Structure formats: structure tokens, C-alpha cells
Amino acid sequence: MITLDxxxxxxxxxxxxxxxxxxxxxxGEIVRVLADDPAAANDIPAWCRMKGQEFVAADGHAFDVRRVT
Structure with a gap:
């Protein structure tokens, strides 16, 4: 897992x-984005939909994205 702070x-x-x-x-690898900007809760899943990547989970300020393509 890669973590982006x-x-x-x-x-x-x-x-x-x-x-x-x-x-x-x-x-198939997961990238964890640590972000405390409230917009990230909407922006990261929206980016995943637009780019064909899988939004896996959000837990507090951690957002997990799996590379699909």
C-alpha cells in the first residue's frame, strides 16, 4: 500500500x-490518501468514478483507492 500524506x-x-x-x-494496488480537507470526502470518490478507479473505503481522514487500469 502506498500512502499519500x-x-x-x-x-x-x-x-x-x-x-x-x-x-x-x-x-490492483491500493493508494491511501490522508486528507483532512472536508472536500476530499466528495472529490476522491468523484475522481475515481471519472478515471475508472475503485474507491475502496473511507475511514476518518483516510481514503483508499485501488488502481484498476
């Missing part, structure tokens, strides 16, 4: 960092 960063930086990290992630 985006705590303290505001929208859209957590999603931008997730997008930049994805090319280096193996298909």
Missing part, C-alpha cells in the same frame, strides 16, 4: 497528488 492541504491538491501517483502504482 495530504493532511493540511486544501482542494484540489489531494486529488492532484493522487492523480500524479497513479502511473507509478501497480494494477
Amino acid at each position: 495530504c493532511l493540511g492541504l486544501r482542494c484540489p491538491i489531494p486529488v492532484i497528488r493522487l492523480a500524479r501517483a497513479m502511473p507509478g502504482v501497480a494494477v
Whole structure:
């Protein structure tokens, strides 16, 4: 699992960092995004839908995304 620490960063930086990290992630691997910006709860799942990635779970300030493609 790869962890991206985006705590303290505001929208859209957590999603931008997730997008930049994805090319280096193996298909099937999970990226955990740590983000405390309230917008991340909507932005990360929306990004997954738009990009064809799997939003796995949210737990507090942790958002797990599985690379599908």
C-alpha cells in the first residue's frame, strides 16, 4: 500500500497528488490518501468514478483507492 500524506492541504491538491501517483502504482494496488480537507470526502470518490478507479473505503481522514487500469 502506498500512502499519500495530504493532511493540511486544501482542494484540489489531494486529488492532484493522487492523480500524479497513479502511473507509478501497480494494477490492483491500493493508494491511501490522508486528507483532512472536508472536500476530499466528495472529490476522491468523484475522481475515481471519472478515471475508472475503485474507491475502496473511507475511514476518518483516510481514503483508499485501488488502481484498476
